[in-house]
Amino acid sequence: MSDSTFTEIQGFLTSIEQDSINGVLTSYAAYHEIAVIFDPEKTNHGILIEYFKSVQISSPKIVYSKLWVVPVCYEANYAPDLPNLSDQLGMSTDEIIHKHSQQEYKVHFLGFLPGFMYLGGLDEALHIPRKNKPQLTPQGSVAIGGAQTGIYPQESPGGWHVIGNCPLKFFDPLEDPPCLFQPGDHVKFNPVSYQEYKVMALEIKLDVFDYGQIVRNG
Amino acid sequence: MGKCHIIHPGFFSSLQDLGRMGYQKFGIPQSGAMDQRSAILANLLVHNHTYAPVLEATQIGPKIYFQEQAMIAITGADMTPSIDGTRISMNQRHVIKPGQTLSYGRLKSGYRCYIGIHGLSCDTVLGSCSQYPGITTKSRLQKGDELSFETWSFPHSGTSKVRFKHEAVNSLTVFPGSELDLFEQLEIDDLLSSELLIRENDRMGYQIEPPKALRTIPSILTVPVVPGTIQLTPSGRLMALMRDAQVTGGYPRIFQLSEASINQLAQMRTGEQVRLKLQKLHL
Incomplete structure (x- = not known):
């Protein structure tokens, strides 16, 4: 997806929010489409279509320039599908890890699961069809499916290939906003050892982890 | 309390x-x-x-x-x-x-x-x-x-009763989905004239099986979906998304259930049969 589409989508969402149109309950986006949910007792398709035609697309409110350097442990315990992926792609596991962790990915939107990021920018060499049968995928799993990569915020059935695990707690329904990452942010995966992962996981569990250390404002 | x-x-x-x-x-x-x-x-x-x-x-x-x-x-x-x-x-x-x-x-x-x-x-x-x-x-x-x-402290309930019978329905009203035009007209006509079988279902969605699996399934980018969106899955079955459905999906949106039809479908179970009645939106 192009950057201009992303900017236009975010600008459109910002306009809808700022114009606070009577009857509109909420709006949200995917790559190239926006959903607008409205109360049919307060407005209707006709009124909204007229509005959409006339809308002045604002400059997006969301222009976060945050870069999150997200720790990922790619070691065997957390990467059940890495050997298989290495066979299928004809690439060493180190090469896969290198290609996966050198890229900066853009957060396009959140969907699939609460807090699940749709990231753009996966190296084409890592594109691979999803598994035939979805499997139970643990919380924090960093995985590849099709032309996409992402982190599972919670345990869930999923068809993506798991190549690592991220210890961060980035989704919490009791926080405002509930997700650390927002559309427009960038994410880079930072390979950490099993020992480093364990230390971070403990700090996160005890609520003493400094999230400042993983954010760079570009 | x-x-x-x-x-x-x-x-x-x-x-x-x-x-x-x-x-x-x-x-x-x-x-x-x-x-x-x-x-x-x-x-x-x-x-x-x-x-x-x-x-x-x-x-x-x-x-x-x-x-x-x-x-x-x-x-x-x-x-x-x-x-x-x-x-x-x-x-x-x-x-x-x-x-x-x-x-x-x-x-x-x-x-x-x-x-x-x-x-x-x-x-x-x-x-x-x-x-x-x-x-x-x-x-x-x-x-x-x-x-x-809150404890109810009055002795009598009164006789308030509404005549509200859960009517068994066999047809659900749908509107055209965003990808409906990508399907072959003949296959859609076939689908709309068939009895469809309700399969596995939960709060996320209802799998609905046509007598003949649809052959041509357009592939699309991930798009927003809402409760009531009916997707066509790669198996050729329909998936009617319900209240707990995820907010985006990667399967084509063939129909959209009316609000009343979502409520009606929620009262149906595996093994029941249903028809879809397409209603055009007049915009």
Whole structure:
């Protein structure tokens, strides 16, 4: 997806929010489409279509320039599908890890699961069809499916290939906003050892982890 | 505050209101009562707001012990409810006395039943009581759960009753989905003239099987979806998304159920047959 589409989508969402149109309950986006949910007792398709035609697309409110350097442990315990992926792609596991962790990915939107990021920018060499049968995928799993990569915020059935695990707690329904990452942010995966992962996981569990250390404002 | 205890949750029961609005942008589903018409009715019968929480039971109802006096009403599927073994009628308010137990028997009609309790109060997360994995502490009602409500201190329930029969329907109204035009007209005509079979279903969605699997399935980018969106999955089956559906999806959106049809579908179960009636939107 192009950057201009992303900017236009975010600008459109910002306009809808700022114009606070009577009857509109909420709006949200995917790559190239926006959903607008409205109360049919307060407005209707006709009124909204007229509005959409006339809308002045604002400059997006969301222009976060945050870069999150997200720790990922790619070691065997957390990467059940890495050997298989290495066979299928004809690439060493180190090469896969290198290609996966050198890229900066853009957060396009959140969907699939609460807090699940749709990231753009996966190296084409890592594109691979999803598994035939979805499997139970643990919380924090960093995985590849099709032309996409992402982190599972919670345990869930999923068809993506798991190549690592991220210890961060980035989704919490009791926080405002509930997700650390927002559309427009960038994410880079930072390979950490099993020992480093364990230390971070403990700090996160005890609520003493400094999230400042993983954010760079570009 | 009065209290009641879940002795047995039934097959699958959860607390639901009209759902969570405004958090879809974080990937959080709308949730809410599957059959919102019945949920609203249950609340109105017991003098609650329409958006108050209710208990939603699926297929087999729960067994609930009331420690204090409560006013309740049961709507939706008829699961032959009784208080201390005495059958009670649907769609009517009842006073349940301290020490009495609400229980259920055989499922006679529909699939999901709603229990409205006067003054039922539950914790809200992101503006809603609706239970959902990863959002609320518990994702469903469990044995031993305790619920609080305003004690009903008047002796009589009155005779308030609504004539509201859960009518079995065999046709659901759908509007054209965003990708409908990408399908072959002949296949769509075929689909609309066939009896479709309801397969596996839960709060996320209903799998619906046409007699002949559709052959041509366009592939699309991930797009927004809403409750009531009907997707065509790679197996050639339809997937009607329901209240707990995810907010985006990667399968083509062939139809969109009307709001009333979502409520009707929520009362149908595996093995039943259904037809789709396409209604054009006049914009």
